[in-house]
Amino acid sequence: MRVLRLSHVVAPNTPKGQALEHFAQLVERYSQGRIRVQIYPQSTLYGDADEVQALQFGAVHFIAPSLSKFGRMGLPEFELFDLPYAFDSLEQVRRVMDGVPGQLLLERLQRNGVHGLGYLHNGFKHMSAQHALLTPNDYLGLRMRIQPSRVLADQMQALGASPVALSFGETYPALQRKVVDGTENTASNFWTQKLQRVQSDLSLTGHGYLGYAVVTQQRFWENLPNNERALLDQAMRDALQWGNTLALEHERSSLQALRGTTALRVHTPGAAQTQALRRALLPVRQQLAQRIGSVWMDLLTEALHS
Numbered sequence: 001m002r003v004l005r006l007s008h009v010v011a012p013n014t015p016k017g018q019a020l021e022h023f024a025q026l027v028e029r030y031s032q033g034r035i036r037v038q039i040y041p042q043s044t045l046y047g048d049a050d051e052v053q054a055l056q057f058g059a060v061h062f063i064a065p066s067l068s069k070f071g072r073m074g075l076p077e078f079e080l081f082d083l084p085y086a087f088d089s090l091e092q093v094r095r096v097m098d099g100v101p102g103q104l105l106l107e108r109l110q111r112n113g114v115h116g117l118g119y120l121h122n123g124f125k126h127m128s129a130q131h132a133l134l135t136p137n138d139y140l141g142l143r144m145r146i147q148p149s150r151v152l153a154d155q156m157q158a159l160g161a162s163p164v165a166l167s168f169g170e171t172y173p174a175l176q177r178k179v180v181d182g183t184e185n186t187a188s189n190f191w192t193q194k195l196q197r198v199q200s201d202l203s204l205t206g207h208g209y210l211g212y213a214v215v216t217q218q219r220f221w222e223n224l225p226n227n228e229r230a231l232l233d234q235a236m237r238d239a240l241q242w243g244n245t246l247a248l249e250h251e252r253s254s255l256q257a258l259r260g261t262t263a264l265r266v267h268t269p270g271a272a273q274t275q276a277l278r279r280a281l282l283p284v285r286q287q288l289a290q291r292i293g294s295v296w297m298d299l300l301t302e303a304l305h306s
């Protein structure tokens with residue numbers, strides 16, 4: 001029996017946790033027990049800082065980092081997905097993933113010896129701190145935890161906050177010790193990491209997208225017997241398709257749970273407040289265009305309207 005290792009950083013009861021669990025079940029079923037996928041969730045095997053290296057060394061076979069974590073692999077074009085207020089819905093994100101930019105990005109992974117298997121949704125991010133974050137003024141001087149993405153750093157700076165890049169596993173302790181004042185994440189990550197215990201106010205800005213690319217080591221993938229590679233590929237396609245229907249339900253149930261938490265105040269920005277946030281964040285797009293070239297912005301716009 002072949003045992004393959006899959007490592008990720010979130011809780012099992014999240015869109016990513018469940019989709020990857022489904023992948024493991026499908027692999028077991030399609031291979032009639034000949035291949036097993038052992039899952040290590042919650043950074044128990046590798047965290048954000050070392051999982052890519054572990055994959056490149058062959059210590060783990062599959063990882064699913066968020067799209068915000070590929071910039072530091074020398075692929076800043078992935079940060080297109082981090083642009084604030086770039087997407088109105090998951091359907092729009094899907095168009096970009098299935099379209100030219102999304103497919104080009106998966107191909108680019110090969111430069112790092114990595115093979116992209118597909119994309120997976122989590123959902124839209126909201127802002128949290130110890131007070132409401134509804135207008136640009138509310139962010140002034142705050143230290144905000146971000147994922148290691150230049151776009152996310154520019155986003156926080158455009159709002160007058162100081163970005164602090166920390167791995168996912170470090171986020172709760174850093175908020176608890178007040179090393180940082182606030183953060184951004186999806187409702188499901190917020191709820192399953194219990195951030196409501198260390199943050200008093202969640203503002204439903206929905207300003208940015210969080211999703212993943214599931215990847216494997218290219219050499220391992222190419223050296224697999226054809227029938228096993230086809231089986232794993234099919235299982236991943238089926239699992240991602242299934243997993244991509246989960247995001248909205250997780251968003252709904254996690255938000256409901258968060259709203260029911262007495263110690264947490266949940267705020268919704270009004271139209272004028274959202275407008276002010278959008279306006280403050282406009283330069284972020286220009287900054288990314290300067291780094292990766294305006295042709296990527298054109299590809300994004302075309303895919304959004306395809």
Ligand code: LMR
Nearest residue numbers: 009010066147167168185
């Ligand atoms: C984060 O670091 O906030 C996220 O990328 C975690 C995840 O994998 O959803």
